[in-house]
Amino acid sequence: MSKGKGGNKNYKNKADYKKPAKADQNYSQDEEIRINKFIAHAGFCSRREADTYISAGKVQVNGEVVTELGTKVRRKDTVVVDGQNLSLEPFVYLLLHKSKDVITTTDDEKDRTTVMDQIESATGHRVYPVGRLDRNTTGLLLLTNDGDLAHRLMHPSYSVRKTYQVRTDNPLSEAQLEQFLDGIELEDGPAKGYNVVQFVDDPHTFEMSVFEGRNRLIRRMVEFHGTEVTKLKRIEYAGLTLKDVPMGRWRFLRQNEVNNLRKMVKLETLDFNKGN
Structure with missing residues (x-):
């Protein structure tokens, strides 16, 4: 390492x-598309999340509330989600x-x-x-x-890789870094690191990849070994x-x-x- x-x-x-x-969304003014697709392609949220907004009555089309998931709209329609006016950019x-x-x-x-x-x-x-x-x-x-x-x-479910450069208050030993490879147990479940590499000329610093996005994951993994992160930088994503x-x-x-x-x-x- x-x-x-x-x-x-x-x-x-x-x-x-x-x-x-830039990729234009090649819909004509009169072409009909499902409203959840419209909302997702407007950048507001995912299609699945759009369905939740629709079911909750938080979507309006041309001033009327719509709750039917299969509703279709056109590019020229006025679509408002949770008070925000959307358009296909x-x-x-x-x-x-x-x-x-x-x-x-x-x-x-x-x-x-x-x-x-x-x-x-x-x-x-x-x-x-x-x-x-x-x-x-x-x-x-x-x-x-x-x-x-x-x-x-x-x-x-898509396990997107994220790689971080981590500097710690106290240096972690090779055995402690290897524990990340084997997996450690946090309060919200096991966590595992990949491609853990310690810097030769700076034992306080190492790099590690993870395939999760849990809150403060890297910091909590370091805290597992009784020290703290003093500097954290994401150097690679997907x-x-x-x-x-x-x-x-x-x-x-x-x-x-x-x-x-x-x-x-x-x-x-x-x-x-x-x-x-």
């Missing part, structure tokens, strides 16, 4: 900040290198800096974080208005890395990256050349 430290790299391809892999996908002390939410009642502040004016479309990084955790965060993709990436993206900066995902994510969670790929 050894690893050397690599140096930081400057962002080289600045065009990636400006060239989104082109799908947009961003990768953000989140800074410390930034909140993973679209707004904050205490007026603290959010991830949306870090991508302000990035796009004319509303996007949402895929999962969460806590305030003191830095690193890779995806944002998109593709509701189906976001939901599946976060769903435990095969994507922070290469060439400095702290606090972002880039659009490339077309092949978007389709690799969609294939990973068993969604159809998008034909960007045809605008769908």
